[in-house]
Amino acid sequence: MSDQNSHYGLSYRAWRTFYRAFCVLVYVFLMLPILVIIPLSFNAQPYFTFTREMLTFQADGFSLRWYGELLSNPNWRLAIGNSIVIAFASTLLSVVLGTLAALGLSSPYMPFRKSVTSLVLLPLIVPLIVVAAGTYFFYSQIGLAQTLPGIIVAHTLLGTPFVVITVTATLSGFDRGLLRAAASLGATPVRTFFKVVMPLIAPGIFSGALFAFVISFDEPVIALFLAGFDQRTVPIQMWSGIREQLSPDILAAATLLIVLSVLLLLTAEALRRRSERLRGGQ
Secondary structure, three states, rough: OOHHHHHHHHHHHHHHHHHHHHHHHHHHHHHHHHHHHHHOEEOOOOOOOOOHHHHOOHHHHEEHHHHHHHHHOOHHHHHHHHHHHHHHHHHHHHHHHHHHHHHHOOOOOOOOOHHHHHHHHHHHHHHHHHHHHHHHHHHHHOOOOOOOOHHHHHHHHHHHHHHHHHHHHOOOOOOOOHHHHHHHOOHHHHHHHHHHHHHHHHHHHHHHHHHHHHHHHHHOHHHHHOOHHOOOOHHHHHHHHHHHOOOOOOOHHHHHHHHHHHHHHHHHHHHHHHHHHHHHHH
């Protein structure tokens, strides 16, 4: 019996080792095209390939030249400024609308809740090119095409479903007895929301806000349809640079976007764990 158990234990350890190694290889295969951009952005030469100096780790093969050109180029500065303004504004609108929608959809007394939920989450399902084309034709009729407010509203449409999902997930463990307790103590609905509901759903709100910000900052399709020259964003500037003139400053911008996305995802993960601890404390 002991020999049989040791055989099963050896087989299990061998399978677990193979499974982990396979997962690591798949992960490296998927991430390598993204990670290779980072060292290339420090290339001292205007090439999209590793030079001999870089491969031999010589100091003169690496440079911050392209980051300097990225920040000194007026087109890039315009694009970065537009992306920041659009991302922050659309994130704020997405948080407000998404939180209100999640509070309403989480109520068991709301009529047609499933149908409304499907409608709110529709931008996640419909192909983005369809959304962009429809938005362009509609905004062209009302004067919002090639304007920053038009892009902000369009990005709000994309970011709101993410806020709805994260806040709804946070509300799934919410004890509605707290609302009745607050009302019995004389608290107004507004005071109950800010003193009782808001602290409990704050991790979901912040997580949704991070996703909405990333979606807006990285979104190229709708911006291509709606933006003029003065409204170009970072993804549009990268696309224009690839089409017109290949320059490593595109790699520098891509590296900054990768770092930003990783930081925001780590923050979202920290908020998720905090939310789980709060639920466990209840």
